[in-house]
Amino acid sequence: MTRTNLHIGLFGFGVVGQGLHAVLERTPGLRARIGRIAVKNRQKHRSLPAGLFTFDKNDLLADPDLTVIVELIDDADEAYLIVKEALWRGKAVVTANKKMLAEHLPELIEIQRQTGTPLLYEAAACASLPVIRNLEEYYDTDLLESVEGIINGSTNYILTAMSRDGQPYAAALARAQELGFAESNPALDVEGFDARNKLVLLLAHAFGAVVAPTDLLAVGITGISERATAYAREQGLIIKLVAEARRLPGGGLAAAVLPTLVRPGHELAGVHDEFNGLVMQSGFADRQFFLGRGAGAFPTASAVLSDLSALTYGYRYAYKKIHQHAHLALAPDAAEVDVLVTFGTEAAPDKADFSAVHEELRSATRGNYLTGTIGLGQLARAAWLRAPGVGVVRLAAPLRAAVAVPELVA
Missing domain, CATH: 3.30.360.10 (Dihydrodipicolinate Reductase; domain 2)
Structure with missing residues (x-):
């Protein structure tokens, strides 16, 4: 199966975001790179070049070259708006925001059905444990x-x-x-x-x-x-x-x-x-x-990395048990x-x-x-x-x- 290249728009550069950047640097075979990072704090010093960062979420959501959105922010309400907009725009999404997912899961499942765009969230369940895909x-x-x-x-x-x-x-x-x-x-x-x-x-x-x-x-x-x-x-x-x-x-x-x-x-x-x-x-x-x-930068980033790898093969959740046991x-x-x-x-x-x-x-x-x-x-x-x-x-x-x-x- 042919793997696709991923051009990532990353929301959030805290503990997990930095962990993801680090593990991507160490896994060049994944065919994924971070194209732009949206952050909130304008005063915070960051080790990466300033040109990589933006304070406007639309710089990521409206960029046709960014095919995947990775959402790693703390604000569940803002995360919901970002994820929903990205899915409607046809951008695959990987998120670790379990609060946002739990509060809006029926709607997000329906948006995936209508758009055919995948939303993956292994990191939201048990960090490094590969639970969701096994289920x-x-x-x-x-x-x-x-x-x-x-x-x-x-x-x-x-x-x-x-x-x-x-x-x-x-x-x-x-x-x-x-x-x-x-x-x-x-x-x-x-x-x-x-x-x-x-x-x-x-x-x-x-x-x-x-x-x-x-x-x-x-x-x-x-x-x-x-x-x-x-x-x-x-x-x-x-x-x-x-x-x-x-x-x-x-x-x-x-x-x-x-x-x-x-x-x-x-x-x-x-x-x-x-x-x-x-x-x-x-x-x-x-x-x-x-x-x-179940906590920490690299364990959570490893689950995000696994979801990104799955996206390169075109993977999406089928929600099989929902159809079997409605x-x-x-x-x-x-x-x-x-x-x-x-x-x-x-x-x-x-x-x-x-x-x-x-x-x-x-x-x-x-x-x-x-x-x-x-x-x-x-x-x-x-x-x-x-x-x-x-x-x-x-x-x-x-x-x-x-x-x-x-x-x-x-």
């Missing part, structure tokens, strides 16, 4: 039962520093920011929103379910209390921020992002620092595990989860929300907690979930169908 190609006809993983390198770095190195949360976060694994405003990472955005992409390619980020429950790591950490230590378990999507026996999907107690023998227990790990449970290929770096939808009220809830004196969980309470402790010295089983939808709706002093950690069991499964409405 599209290797698992295209396989009946996947579940995907679960650590898909945010920043929070995994913080949790590793807390559990393995004994660092307090604030110190671990500060170090992650110093190393470039977490942003100066880390809310997207530590509140679980980044992992939720990535889970939106995984749901589309693994199960054919196109959902909005707000349809998914996301609980971050900021509510993990000393009581929860002590509980994990006493049980010989490890706390990880885990995104999971699971096909339910009665039809539908359960999906959420939750801090989770992981057993030592589980694949995810050995995923440390800024690494990502993803476990796929397949009807035919059984259980498979992907491991790789009926498959989220069913949070058909699923349940076992949780540890820690709380203080200001707020406490409503035990009426639980189908079963297994253990409860109220202690002035050891703190307050309960463990119980609760519907996934009920947990998402619980008024106490976001109350001050309340923390939720999933126990070491997967999402599962509720004992009494409600009838699914098409």
Whole structure:
């Protein structure tokens, strides 16, 4: 097959943009070169010639010689405008902006269908892990039962520093920011929103379910209390921020992002620092595990590089699972989860929300907690979930169908 040459218009020259430039310099066989770079900060010193840069996005979007747009900026709203305009102009796009993709995925899929122009985003899912294309190609006809993983390198770095190195949360976060694994405003990472955005992409390619980020429950790591950490230590378990999507026996999907107690023998227990790990449970290929770096300049740039290489062969996503399983939808009220809830004196969980309470402790010295089983939808709706002093950690069991499964409405 004949490979085409790529003339790239690059948006953003931060950590990942600079990483991409570096890896392109070291891979001349790719047949790709950066023709122009659009940036925002006029005062920032840059090592490349000034003539390569512009502050006007139209210098890239309107240039007929630039055949590919690579979007690597932080602003999701601006990224959406850039990506949409590029696709309508017939320019292939590679992006790492998972927030933008998650919020506009149905529209972007439709624009690709109408224009025939490819949009690739391997770097938006799990950085260096080759997940999206594997789901599209290797698992295209396989009946996947579940995907679960650590898909945010920043929070995994913080949790590793807390559990393995004994660092307090604030110190671990500060170090992650110093190393470039977490942003100066880390809310997207530590509140679980980044992992939720990535889970939106995984749901589309693994199960054919196109959902909005707000349809998914996301609980971050900021509510993990000393009581929860002590509980994990006493049980010989490890706390990880885990995104999971699971096909339910009665039809539908359960999906959420939750801090989770992981057993030592589980694949995810050995995923440390800024690494990502993803476990796929397949009807035919059984259980498979992907491991790789989930943050940093070169790991993310390597995924962008892989997408660029795919474009030289004319590759595009076919969204095969969407066509195969268009009926498959989220069913949070058909699923349940076992949780540890820690709380203080200001707020406490409503035990009426639980189908079963297994253990409860109220202690002035050891703190307050309960463990119980609760519907996934009920947990998402619980008024106490976001109350001050309340923390939720999933126990070491997967999402599962509720004992009494409600009838699914098409």
